[in-house]
Amino acid sequence: MSRVEETPNVSAAAPMMSVESPVAAGGPAHLSVVPPAAQTSPNPAPESAPPATRADAPKAGAGSKADGKGGDGKGEGARSGLDIEAFSQNLAQMVDEGSKALAAYLGPRTQAKTDDLADEIADALKTVGQVAEYWMTDPQRSLEAQTRLMTGYLSVWTNTLKRLGGEKVEPVTAPDAKDARFKDEGWRESPIFDALKQAYLVTTRWAEEMVEQAEGLDAHTKHKAGFLVKQVTNAISPSNFVMTNPELIRETFSSSGENLVNGMKNLTRDLVAGNGSLKIRQTDMSAFEVGRNLATTPGKVIYENDLMQLIQYEATTGSVKKMPLLIVPPWINKFYILDLTAEKSFIRWLVDQGISVFVISWVNPDARLAEKGFDDYMREGIMAALDKVAVATGERQAHAMGYCVGGTLLATTLAYMAATGDDRIASATFLTTQIDFTHAGDLKVFVDEDQLAAIERKMKQTGYLEGSKMASAFNMLRSNDLIWPYVVNNYMKGKAPFPFDLLFWNADSTRMPAANHSYYLRNCYLTNNIARGLAELSGVRIDMTKVNVPVYSLATREDHIAPPNSVFIGANMLSGPVRYVLAGSGHIAGVVNPPAKMKYQYWADGPTGPSYDLWLQGAQEHKGSWWPDWLNWFSSYYPEDVPARPIGGGHFTPIEDAPGRYVREKS
Template identity: 85%
Template sequence: MDVEALARNFAMMVEQGGKAMAAYLTPREPAKTDDMAEDIADALKTVTHVAEYWMADPQRTLEAQSRLMAGYLSVWANTMKRLAGEEVDPVTRPDPKDARFKDAGWQQSPIFDALKQTYLVTTRWAEDMVQEAEGLDPHVKHKAEFLVRQVSNAISPSNFVLTNPELIRETLSSSGENLVKGMKNLTDDLIEGGGTLRIRQTDMKAFEVGRNLATTPGKVIFENELMQLIQYEPTTPSVKKTPVLLVPPWINKFYILDLTPEKSLIKWLVDQGITVFTISWVNPDARLAAKGFDDYMREGIMTALDTVAVASGQRRVHAVGYCVGGTLLATTLAYMAQTGDDRIASATFLTTQIDFTHAGDLKVFVDEEQLASIERKMKTMGYLEGSKMASAFNLLRSNDLIWPYVVNNYMKGKAPFPFDLLFWNADSTRMPAANHSYYLRNCYLTNSIARGLAELSGVRIDVSKINIPVYSLATKEDHIAPANSVYIGANLLSGPVRYVLAGSGHIAGVVNPPAKGKYQYWADGPTGPSYDLWAQGAQEHKGSWWPDWLTWFSSWHPDEVPARVVGGGRLTPIEDAPGRYVKEKS
């Protein structure tokens, strides 16, 4: 180790730290309330409910304290034995999938092993305190569990230089150069985020929409203030007579279904002889603040159906909805069933929730107090900033999507690797105030759509009226649309439903091209209201679910026609795919 270089680098790190602080403070006005103030207050209120249960009874308080101290004493005793040269079994072990403690230093050094075990004893004790607190409102308990998990992830010794053996080695071997580079990365991210830390998960300069992402050839054939409609050029001499309309989520951009050519579901569908149209939602600003869920139905899906009919010559289409795009599609189908509109002949729902009873950890962000706070902020701006939703999604998997990048970027001083999926993940979108409020209230807060209590354009929505063939895909490790939640929603429909469970999560389980040979899917479990019984009886199949879907689709829509020209000779293309709307940054 070069001591002189270490001292010089520490001085440079301090200097760079001043620049980081300036980048954080510059956009903040004096006496301006921090956006986090209400969130922190709500978190403290939630944790207080748990503390009150344990402190209300002195015996319970003593029991809780004794349990924690017993764990600490066991770790201390084992550490003394290891320092004396004895072999001992650890008091506790991390999960085998936990990558934070993979470095050999955590096992080889008795001190770092003790630090790791002390951390695990503490966090598991805290989780038990929440789990065992009786009489709490279920929502409060869910929030407390989530908050404890976030704090536990944040205070892990793996996240700090002086308590992580790998980071200590890195710092000594580079004479502190890693910390200088890390502080510069921190400054750059603060500047990029306008004073808000925007942690880079990938090299954002490695990708460009339209250059090496979203490159499937096609044309924008229609646009209004909410969306552009893209039709893709055929690659086969004949195509299925029934075209396919994709309805992506507006919370993210549509090109998750058209990443690189080898990962593109859109390209794969086109290559299978399917005429594909996709909606590309606008990235809205304050001018669209009053656009609601019914506007997205009428000016989005319904207008797209009109346009697809003109371009394809077919009145009836197959619709595919992804995530919240699927929720919008389901409500649209219910509206159409009530109004006698049969233009959608069949539908596919990709990781789509219709019933939100078991909607996972996103529900911790939605209660009347939090929703009122969100609506106040949206009323001021006219929309919800895309970064807010992106942060919420990242928190669902903070040990995968936040802390590894904090360590890599700011402590190791390394640049993140280029990864197309994470580039898309960082390419966030805004949500109009009216639309987002309707979605949060009628889905997460009251579950009104599933209960038949919601209205769109003056029509009561009853999803049980949907009686067309449906393919419903869930993913096994989904943190956003849990598999059992998707199953419950699919069972509300009246038509024939093929429910399929794919391996992996919300994105990787969907974007799983057959050529990769990754993951698996399960199908053909026993029908009925129980997801657990379905899962026990379902048959496992290796590889992607995409060919299974194609077999299902072809069984309902076998007829073919000569390949169609884009626009059908009736519509003049506006511009090349992927269009302007998807390139608008938040």
């Protein structure tokens, strides 16, 4: 499924002050430390996210002056607004806190804990080495590559000298307009920081070109090398370091270094929470609790087995649709992404529209479930749930809705049922679901035979894949949104991340049973056997073309997990009527988009055929959420209403209140 691709902008406006550059004091070049009146607003947070940092900046350190006249009012410290005494005290405290962070990191390793990174590092070096080999085996080619890089640097240097002399010049290169790392005015106003930014961008684009222009590499190796290069260049951005980021310099001066003390405390806290591994907080985890202010739609757990609990939600209308709905969430994440706060809850909205909603809540598995495979999730998950839905409602058939990998499981289950003559699923909805994985995006860089063998060796030792491994992989897909802004905010600005429900869910990871995860990676990402008709479930060959029930297939336009073209290709494999709809935004916000907010848009009714691009050209754009469109589609197939059903239909004794205990189990 997903890790979050829609994140708040963690750049918060810091107190501004004027700091002269020691290089050009008194001349036209200054460190661009912009006074408050000249500040521009931070880049608006994408999607529905609030700003991810607390609005109040850290208080100045001991002895600092609110008016900026630090210390005794003498010397350079006073002219810059820096309280030297407080700064010195805070530096000493930072060193002390740093020793605690080091202890938190080393402590578990004295107890035989290892980082377990040898396989990943070896694979990365092997991949990048193939690119380097292409350039270094031909001296002329290598010289030309170096010349291009040096030419870029010289151009930046020449422009910088001109700016220092008071000339106005066009930049050699500029960041993308959506790149929030360089939104601060200091990156433009100061020739020094502008040169640093441009030199970084020249280096980044040169490195990307080295990968793109390397010949003789297979597509997977080139894709993986490009991904690795992007991770490295994102990590070394000057925006990530105190001494090369004008905003962080202002933050440090204005608080007399207390931000660094607070940042080191945050680092220690996160290392302790990760048992020696850095567990970067993206939100205030104390602000939310499942069942208290998340996943609060009233309902009951009416059935459970080793793999799942089945939740039925209480009707809020006098009558309901005769056709019940069974939701199959991904097991890679927890189901309450569809039941966040009340105003964002898709499940609550469905119930309020008069639909009898049942949801599978997958267990967070441990070593005891190591042998549970894809077919077990089909039989003990979807099929067991269908049995109970039929008893609770009196309806032999149900509509099934699958989200991401839950949708992939649902699609293969439909193919299995078609092959075995089982028609209990009358129709289906797929939310950002891939069936064909040919164009599965950047997640494919993590899957090849060598990497899979390494993963399977680790899973054999534990019986499962730790949830943090998948979380890290998803975060790396958008490291400039999901990793580095929080490194800067938490450890350099020393601020606490803002409470945000979606990021709380994102951090609430789950484990994957060894057998199930291996089947999924091999038959989807590695071999694409499900789409090719070569996969089997419980001894039955899976043929997706045999699925002929009506289908509503939703993709999202900015999806990094299930790209819209990939979803489109999979939907076109099915033989029944398919309504393909494209929502604005990404894998999460494009799906969890309540109509009341009137955010984003969706496209529908493009020309049928195999071409996604042609479909998009002819599709009609509609403002707002796709939810009402789905309801109209569903109602057109199932217009009949019946009196509201009691939970369990008189046949089940509720086990516990929703959301149940399975979803509360932490990894």
